[in-house]
Amino acid sequence: MAQPESFRSCLEVNSVTHPDSNSDVRHSVGSCPICEQGLCSIRACGLVDDKPSHGLVVCDECEAIWLQPNVQGVHIYADAETPKCPIDQSPLYHGNNRWATLDDIDRLGWSDAVNPDLTYQPDSDDS
Amino acid sequence: MNASESRSGAHRPSGKKGKKTTVAGIVLAVVVGGYTLLRPSINEATGWNLPALPGKQVAKDSVADNSPSPVSEKKSSSRSVPKQTESAKPLTPRVESPTRSERDESAQSPGPLASKMTRGDPQSGTSAVSNADKSDLEYGLLREISPDRFLSPAGVLYTPGSAEGHRLEHLRRHTEDQPNRSGKHGVFDGDMEGALVTIDKAYEKAQANQRTTKEVDGKRTIYTVDMGKRVGFVGGRDGQRSRNPMARRVRLVLEGNRLITAFPL
Ligand SMILES: [Zn+2]
Numbered sequence: 001m002a003q004p005e006s007f008r009s010c011l012e013v014n015s016v017t018h019p020d021s022n023s024d025v026r027h028s029v030g031s032c033p034i035c036e037q038g039l040c041s042i043r044a045c046g047l048v049d050d051k052p053s054h055g056l057v058v059c060d061e062c063e064a065i066w067l068q069p070n071v072q073g074v075h076i077y078a079d080a081e082t083p084k085c086p087i088d089q090s091p092l093y094h095g096n097n098r099w100a101t102l103d104d105i106d107r108l109g110w111s112d113a114v115n116p117d118l119t120y121q122p123d124s125d126d127s
Numbered sequence: 128m129n130a131s132e133s134r135s136g137a138h139r140p141s142g143k144k145g146k147k148t149t150v151a152g153i154v155l156a157v158v159v160g161g162y163t164l165l166r167p168s169i170n171e172a173t174g175w176n177l178p179a180l181p182g183k184q185v186a187k188d189s190v191a192d193n194s195p196s197p198v199s200e201k202k203s204s205s206r207s208v209p210k211q212t213e214s215a216k217p218l219t220p221r222v223e224s225p226t227r228s229e230r231d232e233s234a235q236s237p238g239p240l241a242s243k244m245t246r247g248d249p250q251s252g253t254s255a256v257s258n259a260d261k262s263d264l265e266y267g268l269l270r271e272i273s274p275d276r277f278l279s280p281a282g283v284l285y286t287p288g289s290a291e292g293h294r295l296e297h298l299r300r301h302t303e304d305q306p307n308r309s310g311k312h313g314v315f316d317g318d319m320e321g322a323l324v325t326i327d328k329a330y331e332k333a334q335a336n337q338r339t340t341k342e343v344d345g346k347r348t349i350y351t352v353d354m355g356k357r358v359g360f361v362g363g364r365d366g367q368r369s370r371n372p373m374a375r376r377v378r379l380v381l382e383g384n385r386l387i388t389a390f391p392l
Pocket of ligand 1: 032033035038059060061
């Protein structure tokens, strides 16, 4: 992106959600069956001692959420304006959570669900 | 008040509109001129204080018909924002309107996105909307109806949310290719301005059920709209593999009139 810093500082000044998600590698379990373009990526939530107590799968386009790493299962939606983790109610994107690392995913026991072809680092596309 | 006065002598419906306007204009000019000339004398003779006429009053009134008051709408909350074309009316072309001062106020207190959004003028220079009026609008299109909440002419609402912090920032991802991203990544033509105009057109088509498929999933509605012409291209790794084919459809994911995401297909 051309001017990410100026925009971020604007957001911070105005206490709008702080984007935490543009610099981390995202590991995904599939393409979104709902919007058909999003990547369903794993978030590590409920961090205790920097370790996740639970995980979510979140579509990075339509923000459908799955509580298990199976996007054919039941999905839910968080509030569109102030999305929260449906389990601990922490803000979904800048709360006590992060895009899951491989270690996080291993701790969650979801490693087998990851599709390595879908791994994506948003920064890699920045010009 | 003055608008209705100026219309009282001549009916508006079509026909000899130009001629009637001319006659009405002459009559009005005589009345205005007489009033202006006689006002000091009347004031002096009677001790009244008749108001002076503002210099541009007649010119303003002649275009006031298409300028509903944006003030009440500006104060309305997003929850009560009309979904459809009602909201488009304040953006119809206007020359200096009597509500200009209120619009200036909103321009002086831009939202946090304004510094980014108003950077660079939209490319279309053909509109009758003056540059000053357009600069009040984010990307020359969106009205900030309350802090951080923007409404398009067609009634699409852009609010905070998403991993990027604001739906407009999420949308910005779809104005550039992400060639390293797996799968497809729809990219709108025309940067943010082009994307917003295309989304508005798609939304209008979707509301009119024109070339649209619709899926409802709880609070969400997903429209896929065939725009009938190129609106962008297919990027991402899959798009690159097939030489970035053009996209002529748009997918809109909405909650009510609030945009969650949109991208070309
Ligand atoms: Zn999705």
